[in-house]
Every structure is written in C-alpha cells, then in structure tokens.
Amino acid sequence: MPELPEVETVRRHLACALSGRRLHRVRARRNDLLKGGWHCRALERELTGRTVGEIGRRGKNLIIGLSNGAVLLAHLGMTGRLCVTDAEAPTDQHTHLIADLSDGRRLVFRDPRRFGHLELCADGRPGESETLRNVGLDAMADAFTARRLAEMLAGRTAPVKAALLDQRCVAGIGNIYACEAMFRAGISPQAPCGELSEEQVRRLHRAIRRVLAEAIAAEGTTIADYVTGAGVPGRFGERLRVYGREGERCRRRGCAGVIERIVQSNRSTFYCPACQR
DNA sequence: ACAACCTCCTGGGGGC
C-alpha cells in the first residue's frame, strides 16, 4: 500500500521517466476519480500539450508540475500505480488515465480498487486544492521535529496509532509504518497521545524518521501488488519487524514476546506486548 | 473539539 516510502520511490521514477516530456494525447476514463470538480474531457483538454516539470511529494501525494504553472496532483490510494510504460503495453478496465508522451512512451494511471484520485490545479496553487488542503507536514520534512510531534499529540486522548495515521498532523505514515515506528520506539499503539513522556515522543520521532528513511532506501514495501518504477517489488518487506507477523517471535534481541494483532479503528495493528508499553 | 465508527472498492484467499 503506497505510503510515504512507496510514493517517494514512484516520485523518483517519474522524475527520470516523465520530467521534460510533453503530453501530446491524453485519455481520461472516469469522472469519479477526478477531484476538484473536473471531468474527463476538460482534464484531457487542459493536460494536452503541457510539458512536465518537477515532480514533488507531500505525504502520500504526488505533485506533478506542468508548463504554464499548472499542477497535477495524484493520490495512489491503496492499489494505484502511476508509471511510464511502453506504448505497446496493454491496458485494461482499471486503467483510468493514459497520456502519450513526446518520447513515444506513455504515462499510465491504473487503480483497480479506485481509492486513488487525480486533481488538476490549473491555477498552480495546490496548497488550496481538495487533495492537499487537509494534508499536514510531511513526515520527512525538516520542519517535522520532535517538538512539532509533541505539539500534535498534546492533550489528545486518542491512541498514538490513530494520530500517526491522521494525515492532518503528520503526512505520509500509513498502517505499515505506523506499526513499525511504534515498535521501534517501544511504545504501545494503545497509549493515549497525551500521556507520552517527552522522552517517548523523541523516541517516536526518531523511529518514524529512521523507518521511513530505511524504507525509502529499500524502495518501499511490497505487500500485495505495489512495484517500484522499474516494476520490481520493494525490498523493505523482509525487514518488517511486526507488520504481518502475528504469532511469530519478536525480533528484538533478548525479547521472548510474540507479536499480536489487534484491531484499532477497523484496521490491524501488529505489536509486541512485551516490548511496547 | 474530538473520538469512534462507517463507507467506498476489487482481488485474493479460505472454508465448505
């Protein structure tokens, strides 16, 4: 599931394969995947002829700069893929946008489960878009400090896990890396936000940064069908310490605990009851 | 204001 490291991997791929190319024929197929009031024909008209500039990211959102100051935003949801393929590569009913590029290849947006979406900001003010207006500080941004994390958690009674998943606070963490960060920090996913000590918040901040940086270096985690731009699975899956490991032994040296799975806000949480308190 | 649910969607897997 594309969280920050997977989206960053896609961003790097697109920066190589898409930046500098012109979009010369665009087909959009589903109005319900377009935010900001767009429909397919208008989006096709607006995109056609634009040249792709820099590719950025905030949280799990891709920010694709276009000529004339427009910006295309893309969220991959659960199963979304945005990649540059050969023009002969087959497409299916889950392919929702195809843009032929000036170099003979094509940009393809495919998303079977359709939790993803696209939004064009013709005015070049993506910060006010439907997509980004509720998205907080990127988890890898310099401005995301332990102090900022402490401010976000202060006074809240919700479990820490819920706060980490809330994109309005810190953006980019999903279910996998929330579990992994809490394990590394040795903090119970059920601990109320406001009850963490300063030291625990510092540990949590450090754990978030480290697990995300390691996952970026490994080109993400492949659970079901995410692949990197090169079409290969991410390598971080083998380094997960709790996610998906229910019933297995804790990997922390000297810990005899067994990983448990609980459900929090309808989502699986994996943790070690022996080392997370 | 905040927290706890519900909803959208499809493919894959388990059980019978």
Next chain:
DNA sequence: TGCCCCCAGGAGGTTG
C-alpha cells in the same frame, strides 16, 4: 471444482 464471504486500508463523512 466452484462459490461465497471475508479481508486488506486511505480518507472523508457522519454520529455521539
């Protein structure tokens, strides 16, 4: 073998 049900979860919406 085939069918049905459940499960995965990002994020916005609704309810309390």
